[in-house]
Amino acid sequence: MQEPHFRLAEALSQLDQLTNWEQRPRGEMRVGLEPIVDLSARLGDPHRAFRSIHVAGTKGKSSTCALLEAGLRHAGISVGRYASPHVKHISERVTVNGWPVEDQVLAEALFLALDALKAARRDATAAEAATWFDMLTAAAFLIFRDAGIQWAVVETGLGGRLDSTNIVDSDISIITNIGLEHTEILGKTRAAIAFEKAGIIKSRTIVVTPLEADDEAGAVIAKRAAEIDVRLIQPDFSGLKTIAERNIAVAGAALDALGEFGLTAREGEVVGGWLIDEQAKLDANLPGRMERFVVPAGGRAVAVAIDGAHVPFNLEAVLDDLSGMEGFSGPGIAVVAIAGDKDAAGFVEVMARYGVSPIFTSVSDRFRSPAELQALAKAMGLESEVIEDPKAAYEKALDRAGASGAWVILTGSLYLAGLLRDHVMMQDAMSRKR
Template sequence: MSPAHALSLPAVLDRLDRLTDWEKRPRGGMRVGLDPMRDLLARLGEPQAPLRVIHVGGTKGKGSVCALLEAGLIRAGLRVGRYASPHVESVTERVCLQGRPVEGSVLASALARALDAHEAARRDATAGRDATWFDVLTAAALTIFGEAGLDWAVIEVGLGGRLDSTNAVDGEVAVVTNVALEHTEILGATRAAIAAEKVGILKPGAALVTTLAPEDEAGAVAAARAAALGCPTLRPATPPGASIAEENAGLAGLVLDHLGRRGALGRDGAPLRAGLLDGAARADARLPGRLERRRIRHAAGPVALVLDGAHVPFNLAAVLRDLAREPGLPGPCIALVALAGDKDAAGFLAVLARHGASVIATEMPERRGHAAAALRALAAAEGMEAEAVAAPDAALTRAAGLAAQRGGWVLVTGSLHLVGALRAATEVPGTQGVV
């Protein structure tokens, strides 16, 4: 391997991209199992072993809950790492130290070591030879965290939980935010089956924190798993109709309170607590592409725009509910939509139809997804005004033009990959740069 100072992140990513990346492929044939991941970590010296971990899974909200936990722990004066997926604009977003993406050189060095471990496993014909793109990236992140002297690592599940690469860690708290039908070809066709996969991140001695009620189909499965392991189950007392932000903060606050009761302290010696999530911490926890207010310039004037990577119907419904309470989004919604091929496109578009949106359907090159024409047809079947514009940048121009013409606003949704592709073409409200 080249010396660390000579490593280039693009060159190392080129090595990484030769591995199987299930974020870009149909997932029906996805390899499941933790043996390759465990082999990589053993070859890297078990970097995850000393980490105190909060492990966060669920259908939606897990990234925001992780960011809130990170912000609260930093507010307590602690040294924190956060691992997240997918990224919006740069792969370095996936590995954060103290709330900031790691330097490219740091990630390059760790990735090179993880890739070398993968190549050694191939030579030795051990389980690590089957490691995927996500396995290697996760191993690199854990290597960075293990060497950073962290007080806590906040780890977001990639897909599912039980067999996800991140489940090589032992969390002191397992969070399952919620459960909806997604990735059914891998996780199962019912919410109960999916819950069984997601609650697989719960380990003996840990606590389960979830919004799932015990009488709920998925909640009953999660509660049974916790009872079988002798783990307490904690649920936040969020009021009916709470916003997405309030629900996420309720979960993160409950985790901090639980850890504080168990003796976890901040740098000042005070127990961890929900009160660490004050206004400043919540502001620090805002993530790109999650209810993110932006605008796009148009000849007729700036057009209000929201970026949100919602990709399942229940989360889109919550996004639209919360946006309906927001000022500055007058007139009709023009929804710019791309969806992965394993998403419930009909259900997703039906939610938009109930809110009276018009649709510009697009697609992401090199991503397994619904064709723009197919999305347009599904939207039309719901009685919606819909167009298909396959190229995302041209689709954004068309959506902005319609919104300007009608005095409306644009919602870019369905995929964080779409959000990442278009975010640079937008600007923060109030800025003067031309896009």
């Protein structure tokens, strides 16, 4: 029998022949649910085999999903989580009871989806246009069904209304926040983007969002909730200072809502936000999100953070949080790569405001050129460097930090985090052995 990792590589090789909008300029993107609906029907509609919580938003949706997963596991409930993108390995996107899916299981689910695609091409039905993300979404739902998952926590890929994940008939919808992102697809205003993300809300269910009705985006969500008879819950953020605290409040409100459905934990207690204890918080830590390390350079210990922040308000929140953490006071140096569909000018403006000196690098052709980013920085009076190779850019940042007493952050993209994270972790581990 073929080794599991070779079997998965074979499935992914076939998958990579399909359109993958995560790797292409998204301005050309055409979206719709018809392909995933047809594909799922050919697979027996696996998404109908479990109940679900559907999560959209510009910032914090992955961490919120991980908190929900950890809380439900704590309750003794069988849970799956579907997320994107991954930092290191594709199995990060599909977890079953807190564990990344095994290579063999993912491979076989993908081959079933590929067989359905071949049948759709033969019959010339909608699924013949299925994308890379459609296929992976269908495979994830197959895995959840076959594992006997009771609840799935499903993160949208892009937007919501027309996202492949929106075939789930969710009990609870969460919209964490709204910022300007993917504007060429979702719209040029926060209200337009909110309309797309609010498309995940199903009638007569519950929606959780911290956005107030007098907010431009919050008004759109409140209107949608009223139109389709949905109860709207707004967690209280007063006194909460960090991203992590706000994510916990959102996830806790959703768990409280599940308790109102009558869902109980293993000891018969009603499910609620109390499930997010210290262990659940640890279990919910994700790669590339507010990770902190200590790396030796220039005879001193340099604080290094990795966060895949990719929109301005996201970066601002990260920098605010870091400013209160040990090792991150004073000037910072950022290694930055920004995708072509992101608000690069806004991102650079935040760095200028916080006194963070950028070294611009590149990950792929889908990213803005470092020279273009440097020109933006120059126009704002912010000094910067261009180093095309990400690892070389990071080492230069580390050398400068060691010499100047600064700290370092790798940001702008989870793909950049994935490229450099193992190297930073190895340096951190070596420093701890000394």
